[in-house]
Amino acid sequence: MYDLASITKVTASIPNLMKLVESGDVNLDYNLCDYLGYVDTTNYINMNLRRMLAHNAGLVSWIPFYMKTMARGQLKFDIYSNTQSNEYKNKVTEGLYIRQEYSDSIRNWIINHGIHKKHDYRYSDLGYYFYKDIIEQKTGEDLDYLSDSLFYKPLGATTMTYKPLEKFSKNKITPTENDMFFRKKLVHGTVHDPGAAMLGGVAGHAGLFSNANDLAKIFAMYMNHGEYGGERYIDSAVIAEFTKVQFPEEDNRRGAGFDKPSGDENGPTCECVSERSFGHTGFTGTLAWADPDKEIIYIFLSNRVYPDAENKKLIRMSVRTQIQEAIYAAIED
Amino acid sequence: MYMRIFFFLILGVFAVVGLGFFVEDDSPSHSSAEARFKSKKKAPEFTQIESPWVDSIVNSLTLEQKIAQLIMYPVYSKKGESELLKIEKLIKDYEIGGVIYMQGGPVRQVNAHNRLMAKSKIPLLTSIDGEWGVRMRLDSVIRFPRQMLLGAVQDEQLIYDMGVEIAKQCSLTGVHVNFAPVVDLNVNPNNPVINSRSFGEEKVHVTKLSHAYMKGMQDNTILACAKHFPGHGDTDVDSHLGLPVINHNRERLMDIELYPFKSLIDSGMGSVMVAHLYVPSLDKTKDRASTLSPKIVKKLLKDKLGFQGLAFTDALNMHGVSKYYETGEVDLMALLAGNDILLFSQDVGKAIEYIKNAVAKKKISEKEITARVKKVIQLKKWIGLDNFEPLSTENLIPQLNSENAKLIRRKLVENAMTLLKNSGDVVPVKGLSKLKLASVSIGVDETSPFQKMLSNYAPIEHFYISSTPTKEEVIKVINDLKKYNLVLVGIDGDSRSPKKKFGLTSNMMDVLNNIKSVHPTVVSVFANPYSLGLFPELGEANALIMAYENTLLSQEYAAQLIFGGIDAKGKLPVTSSGLFKVGDGLITKKND
Numbered sequence: 001m002y003d004l005a006s007i008t009k010v011t012a013s014i015p016n017l018m019k020l021v022e023s024g025d026v027n028l029d030y031n032l033c034d035y036l037g038y039v040d041t042t043n044y045i046n047m048n049l050r051r052m053l054a055h056n057a058g059l060v061s062w063i064p065f066y067m068k069t070m071a072r073g074q075l076k077f078d079i080y081s082n083t084q085s086n087e088y089k090n091k092v093t094e095g096l097y098i099r100q101e102y103s104d105s106i107r108n109w110i111i112n113h114g115i116h117k118k119h120d121y122r123y124s125d126l127g128y129y130f131y132k133d134i135i136e137q138k139t140g141e142d143l144d145y146l147s148d149s150l151f152y153k154p155l156g157a158t159t160m161t162y163k164p165l166e167k168f169s170k171n172k173i174t175p176t177e178n179d180m181f182f183r184k185k186l187v188h189g190t191v192h193d194p195g196a197a198m199l200g201g202v203a204g205h206a207g208l209f210s211n212a213n214d215l216a217k218i219f220a221m222y223m224n225h226g227e228y229g230g231e232r233y234i235d236s237a238v239i240a241e242f243t244k245v246q247f248p249e250e251d252n253r254r255g256a257g258f259d260k261p262s263g264d265e266n267g268p269t270c271e272c273v274s275e276r277s278f279g280h281t282g283f284t285g286t287l288a289w290a291d292p293d294k295e296i297i298y299i300f301l302s303n304r305v306y307p308d309a310e311n312k313k314l315i316r317m318s319v320r321t322q323i324q325e326a327i328y329a330a331i332e333d
Numbered sequence: 334m335y336m337r338i339f340f341f342l343i344l345g346v347f348a349v350v351g352l353g354f355f356v357e358d359d360s361p362s363h364s365s366a367e368a369r370f371k372s373k374k375k376a377p378e379f380t381q382i383e384s385p386w387v388d389s390i391v392n393s394l395t396l397e398q399k400i401a402q403l404i405m406y407p408v409y410s411k412k413g414e415s416e417l418l419k420i421e422k423l424i425k426d427y428e429i430g431g432v433i434y435m436q437g438g439p440v441r442q443v444n445a446h447n448r449l450m451a452k453s454k455i456p457l458l459t460s461i462d463g464e465w466g467v468r469m470r471l472d473s474v475i476r477f478p479r480q481m482l483l484g485a486v487q488d489e490q491l492i493y494d495m496g497v498e499i500a501k502q503c504s505l506t507g508v509h510v511n512f513a514p515v516v517d518l519n520v521n522p523n524n525p526v527i528n529s530r531s532f533g534e535e536k537v538h539v540t541k542l543s544h545a546y547m548k549g550m551q552d553n554t555i556l557a558c559a560k561h562f563p564g565h566g567d568t569d570v571d572s573h574l575g576l577p578v579i580n581h582n583r584e585r586l587m588d589i590e591l592y593p594f595k596s597l598i599d600s601g602m603g604s605v606m607v608a609h610l611y612v613p614s615l616d617k618t619k620d621r622a623s624t625l626s627p628k629i630v631k632k633l634l635k636d637k638l639g640f641q642g643l644a645f646t647d648a649l650n651m652h653g654v655s656k657y658y659e660t661g662e663v664d665l666m667a668l669l670a671g672n673d674i675l676l677f678s679q680d681v682g683k684a685i686e687y688i689k690n691a692v693a694k695k696k697i698s699e700k701e702i703t704a705r706v707k708k709v710i711q712l713k714k715w716i717g718l719d720n721f722e723p724l725s726t727e728n729l730i731p732q733l734n735s736e737n738a739k740l741i742r743r744k745l746v747e748n749a750m751t752l753l754k755n756s757g758d759v760v761p762v763k764g765l766s767k768l769k770l771a772s773v774s775i776g777v778d779e780t781s782p783f784q785k786m787l788s789n790y791a792p793i794e795h796f797y798i799s800s801t802p803t804k805e806e807v808i809k810v811i812n813d814l815k816k817y818n819l820v821l822v823g824i825d826g827d828s829r830s831p832k833k834k835f836g837l838t839s840n841m842m843d844v845l846n847n848i849k850s851v852h853p854t855v856v857s858v859f860a861n862p863y864s865l866g867l868f869p870e871l872g873e874a875n876a877l878i879m880a881y882e883n884t885l886l887s888q889e890y891a892a893q894l895i896f897g898g899i900d901a902k903g904k905l906p907v908t909s910s911g912l913f914k915v916g917d918g919l920i921t922k923k924n925d
Contacts, residue, residue, distance in 0.1 A: 229761065229763060
């Protein structure tokens with residue numbers, strides 16, 4: 001099993017959001033403030049959901065939240081503890097727990113942060129902290145429970161899970177980074193993304209683990225227009241809506257949550273994929289891509305951030321896209 | 334839309350070669366077939382060759398040399414140097430016309446081939462029994478499924494593709510004639526020698542698949558061979574050990590057993606192998622095997638059915654003929670009966686001697702022998718032996734085990750999986766959240782590939798039990814199963830021996846009976862389809878999948894079928910029991 005990193009966006013937040021769109025509880029053309037009262041007095045008040053999902057709502061790329069919990073290179077002792085307790089409830093990694101209220105602090109740091117006024121394309125994780133709130137408020141359930149019961153369990157995606165150490169032994173999971181700055185240990189079995197770690201492992205943008213086989217199942221469901229194994233999960237029109245380019249007239253290739261082909265060599269895939277194809281990459285060196293025209297699902301999982309995130313050979317050598325190219329070439333021969 | 338991901342491992346880059354293929358739409362209907370033989374028949378391509386090379390060879394041969402051209406001697410590449418020295422001596426002493434390659438390995442065989450070819454003035458004609466590919470005799474090569482499994486496949490293009498791939502195997506290992514397909518209609522569940530080697534019992538279907546297999550090879554200059562004439566499908570005696578009797582009357586034989594032969598001869602089948610059978614309705618002579626019967630080979634096969642290709646005897650060392658006659662005498666009788674090639678001659682010197690004497694006594698004319706030799710040399714020309722180049726062993730094993738070959742094998746097994754029963758549409762399995770799934774493999778000593786594949790679809794607890802479990806083991810498994818509400822059972826047997834009940838035991842059935850008396854079950858049978866007749870309890874499961882063989886792929890694809898990763902498309906090639914008849918097979922269909 002691998003840390004899926006940002007593939008979590010399209011396998012946890014997005015399917016749940018699609019269910020809410022399907023039921024009419026969420027409309028992508030509404031603004032964030034229509035769903036979350038706490039943004040009413042901030043820069044985020046008129047932020048449009050569809051733009052957020054296409055990464056052109058003006059959100060900054062990222063905020064290093066963990067830096068705010070450190071001083072002189074050390075974690076602040078009043079925020080973290082080495083043992084879990086009611087006070088220090090959220091597990092960052094093994095032997096490191098954080099005060100639960102820091103979930104709220106992260107949200108406050110975001111909404112108090114400035115935004116870009118222009119609608120330029122700028123990839124950002126931040127929207128996913130809000131989608132998690134929307135989903136949990138609308139359903140009254142936690143994102144991890146909801147995802148498991150609505151999707152992973154009925155799909156038979158046994159290994160797809162947040163907080164994998166609660167279900168699987170460590171030796172089933174690949175380690176990610178030997179983190180010298182924040183956690184100061186090898187991250188193994190807990191989420192690599194610092195923000196998701198500070199939420200206790202369950203975030204809208206990261207936190208999910210899976211093997212390739214189970215990740216393929218949820219993508220097969222998307223590719224089959226919302227059905228898998230004879231059962232319907234999501235309305236086909238909603239899937240079509242989310243997997244299409246949202247702002248084709250702007251310089252923006254994105255779907256709603258899903259990434260889309262760029263049409264040139266700078267995109268997330270090889271140039272061989274069809275326009276209808278969709279998927280997502282992850283910082284840990286992952287890629288999931290479904291191509292309905294070719295009926296190909298390509299899953300590449302790796303822990304390229306081991307031993308550290310500066311290990312960029314996978315990216316420099318275009319390993320993921322070259323393998324994808326070889327697959328397409330083999331099938332088209 | 335019903336679709337689960339299906340598992341297809343791409344182990345490297347493979348190329349799918351497009352091949353034009355169509356079946357001629359003129360397969361004769363049996364009622365009027367006999368009248369149409371002469372006009373419709375298509376002589377094998379090689380018999381039409383006219384060439385100075387052929388004529389100069391035929392004209393240069395002495396009578397002894399001509400007789401030797403009709404002899405095919407066995408070569409075992411596994412036996413090493415002493416074997417090769419023996420064959421080289423036969424080539425030097427008699428100039429034998431051909432060899433049949435027996436057990437060994439690809440590299441050893443190619444080396445032997447090059448060496449024997451270098452010693453032969455006239456290039457050798459070579460053959461093999463390669464029904465499921467050359468793996469039937471050689472190690473280190475991919476094995477295609479037995480014809481019984483293939484008989485479940487409805488798409489004959491896949492059989493053609495396999496024929497092309499097997500032709501490639503032959504070309505790479507120095508083989509010119511592949512003694513395949515078996516066109517016998519297996520109508521006897523107890524048939525000890527044909528059985529799983531047959532495409533099934535239904536004559537039109539068997540003929541269709543045989544045609545595809547033949548064409549796949551012959552389009553690639555490997556001669557096919559329809560066997561075993563006049564039909565070995567309805568016996569319970571192994572002709573390796575005795576002389577089986579076929580008691581059907583002439584009309585029945587013409588209508589059923591001979592149907593595939595007639596049809597394939599009409600569409601260009603290059604060779605036919607004559608079996609050692611006693612068929613009183615065709616030749617009443619006591620102990621006279623069909624191989625040695627002029628009425629069966631000359632009159633029926635050549636004159637009546639109009640066959641112009643090469644008639645091979647079945648191996649002349651088999652007890653069906655060898656126990657009744659002298660060495661050498663058998664060869665002569667086979668030749669007199671009308672056979673062109675004497676396969677597995679026991680003693681080349683004696684055979685030539687007997688035949689030479691017969692020519693002297695005018696039992697057979699030299700002209701007749703010359704005509705048969707000409708066909709052999711024409712075939713050698715068709716193969717291209719007038720320009721023989723030694724074969725390379727470089728990269729041989731990877732070429733024999735190409736990704737394309739593996740892909741074709743996968744498709745064959747996938748297409749063969751046969752869903753025979755599906756009460757309440759339990760297959761494909763739905764509603765995983767509500768199910769508590771367990772699997773039990775019966776007849777194994779560890780978790781089976783079937784179970785490992787099942788795990789890819791859903792959380793499943795696996796249990797296994799050997800073919801000879803103790804009472805305690807049975808009770809434990811039954812107890813362990815209590816908390817589950819659907820049990821997926823795999824029955825591990827084999828495809829081959831009816832005498833050994835295809836590897837299934839009543840102990841194994843006790844386990845199954847215990848399980849299905851409590852739980853809904855889906856049973857997958859990894860054994861010959863006739864096992865359904867021997868063990869009717871198999872048919873009492875809620876759902877039943879016939880997987881024909883006990884291989885990694887049949888286990889994996891049965892598991893995929895259970896979860897809807899693949900469609901059920903196979904049809905039963907034989908009537909297995911009172912319940913499951915030839916042609917049965919439910920279709921689960923994917924929608925778009």
